[in-house]
Amino acid sequence: MHRRHQAMSLKLDIFEYRDYLQKSYGEILYRVPIDAGLGCPHRRSDNKGGCTFCPEDGARAVQLGDAEQIEEQIEKGVRFAQRRYGATAFMAYLQAFTNTFSSVEQLEELVKKICSKHNFRAIAFGTRPDCLPDEVVDFLRTLNNRLDVWIELGVQSCHDKTLKRINRGHGWKESCEAIIKLHRADISVAAHLIIGLPGEGLEEYLQTVKKVAALPIDAIKLHNLHILEGTKLADEYRTSRFEVLSEHEYAEILLQLLPQIPEQIPIIRLTTDSPPSGLLAPQWSMSKGQFRKYLATQMRARTVAQGCALRDNSAASVRPPSTVQDRAVVTEDSSVTFYNKRVKEHYHTLAGARSEAENKFCTPSGLEEKLKRDQTVRILDICFGLGYNSLVSCELAIENSAALEITALELDRQVVERAAREIRMKNNLFDWNNCLDILCRDGRWQHRGCSIELLWGDARYTATRAGANFDYIWLDGFSTQKNSELWSVDFFRTLYPLLKSDGLLLTYCAAIPVRSGLMQAGFHVGETEPFGRERSGTIASPNQSLITRELPERDLHLINSVKGIPYRDPSGTRTNKEILRAREYEILRAKGAGAGKQ
Structure with missing residues (x-):
């Protein structure tokens, strides 16, 4: 007889990266994560230091297991995507650590080895804004002529106070310069942002999203903060117990952020994956799929869509009513x-x-x-x-x-x-x-x-x-x-x-x-x-x-x-x-x- 939380479609009203890939390549390119062991310029020789949120393995993909050789990693990654998703086309994703922290010669050999193992349609390099020297960008520009190149750039926040607190090692200025530099080189850039960093709230998240979206980026990836065991952030959390986002709180924040992201910018992901055994906080009850369904329900019921706040009409913050009328x-x-x-x-x-x-x-x-x-x-x-x-x-x-x-x-x-x-x-x-x-x-x-x-x-x-x-x-x-x-x-x-x-x-x-x-x-x-x-x-x-x-x-x-x-x-x-x-x-x-x- 009365009000309820209506069961609605799982489809989110956003421009998902997989839809962009389908449109661009005629099929979805599934990512094959690779750990090239290139390390991080922000860590000491004993692998200590670096960002407070970063684990010792530099966010190495779980599905790689104990595979050390790149050839074995690629074989495992391709097989995993084929078995789980029925994948037929692939993108190499150099994910762990900083993948432009190398000489041009080493990068050339690395790419050659990767491409000899599989016929990848594109390649993505995860890296930092302060690790893109001119010679590396020139190499990436040349590589982009024969293989689509993406740079996945760890921006995280536009607030220097936050970046200093998490020991990021660079500021907002370096992120802006890196994005513009890559854009001028005609290299696609995906900006990574962490939502939930200590000391930040909705106002700070909105400022970061608006500033990043105003730059010439080609995609965006949002991470809800995960505090992993063995990190400096875990030590800080145990000491000060700063607030972490529950699934409801994170969904409410996304409902504010998504309308500020232009609808032509693909969104790679909205949630973080971490091995449960290594996750200190937050401890969610929802699975990733359940969270997507919950968020889709909230977006539909509350007439929220990606970019809706930017539309040039009198109802800019509201999407058209549902076709299913009461x-x-x-x-x-x-x-x-x-x-x-x-x-x-x-x-x-x-x-x-x-x-x-x-x-x-x-x-x-x-x-x-x-x-x-x-x-x-x-x-x-x-x-x-x-x-x-x-x-x-x-x-x-x-x-x-x-x-x-x-x-x-x-x-x-x-x-x-x-x-x-x-x-x-x-x-x-x-x-x-x-x-x-x-x-x-x-x-x-x-x-x-x-x-x-x-x-x-x-x-x-x-x-x-x-x-x-x-x-x-x-x-x-x-x-x-x-x-x-x-x-x-x-x-x-x-x-x-x-x-x-x-x-x-x-x-x-x-x-x-x-x-x-x-x-x-x-x-x-x-x-x-x-x-x-x-x-x-x-x-x-x-x-x-x-x-x-x-x-x-x-x-x-x-x-x-x-x-x-x-x-x-x-x-x-x-x-x-x-x-x-x-x-x-x-x-x-x-x-x-x-x-x-x-």
Whole structure:
């Protein structure tokens, strides 16, 4: 019936490097990593020193194993790509250490050896901005006449303070000069940037991306910072425990950075791969594929695409709406709801969208009485959707000349945009369409003592950024079988400390696993009057005295059976299917063990 994190295509709305290769060569060139053992000019003769994030092996590819000879490395790399990806065309990638740290004669011999082993279509050299002398660039220019040459340049950041802190050994000036020098030599440049370096935040990341994108680069590679065992950065992290990015935090940053990257610049990658055994932090729960799917979902729902902030039109920061439109439905009280075609559920009961906000949330919570009594009332509205719960609450506040502060959480920008166009509810209190328009554009609306702040994103993450001391939480996701991410005991544990001690959580949902999960999270749980269906709603509070209508005996019995096993999402990153499947397995185990919940 309500809002959820919609399952969407895995395809990211970015210009991926593999698409560039397909367009340029008629097929994808798969990289064959090579460790030529050229070392690094920024390390001492004993291999110590260098960048604080760099491991002793200079970021040697895992699939090379213990292969030392270049011929063996190439054979292993080609075989790996053929077996895993069905690859038929290849690019040699000199990845580990600094691969222009050599004489021209040595580089010529190295390239000759590489090309004699396999018919590569292109070759990429990973290197540093301060290791590109004129004679090496001249060699690369000549080589580029017979074999496509790429330079993968470790820029990392545009901030000299950061570069000094990580002992990079060069500054931003050297990166700019190297990129321009290579461009003039007609050599393709891919800039590498690390997101999450200590001392930096969103403002610094944006500055770096904008400055790098303004230079004549041909591709960009973004790395989320990995702290590897055995590095100086690992020592620093153990001492100071600076913040590292979770998958949710990194996704939020990418949603800000990608719109600033011109859409014609290919993106080689967005995440880092490191052997789990050597990774100190961060420890993600999502796999690389799961993160891509999560990011794609966020981008689609929030109308974000690569380069969208740079488009020359009035909606520069917004991509075109999805071709899959929700269907508008007029409910019995004449208010409009939508039918979500992906989820196959309505956002509200057909008995009335507006009436549901009144009868499931505002009335049973005693909101009007509290507005008359308290100086300011605060609401956390989870799954803002079409806005009824928040906007009806604002009407009550204005009618009673009361102050109301609402923090609303929503993933799907498109549903709010469409609600702003199609819900016509103008009265002498305020214009709903104008309110929704402003929220879509600015994320914040204020009028006659009321305010709404709209936070876009996965509620499991944005709830942790919403503040605390709420009088009410409205929880209005889609059904448990379609949106279990927001019905887990772990999410309820996130919500519990956000409420005041006399606060109330209300939801339309009466599912046994939900009521059980609320109880396990520390809430006292009761029910509210039914509306639009036979089942009652649910009310929960840290304060037992506020629960005036207890749960029926039948529900209490079921809560103490296997049916009361809650939905679980301990990492806050599981998909709907993963949560449902895990609960099914837990029920089977409980039944098999005769675990007393019979």
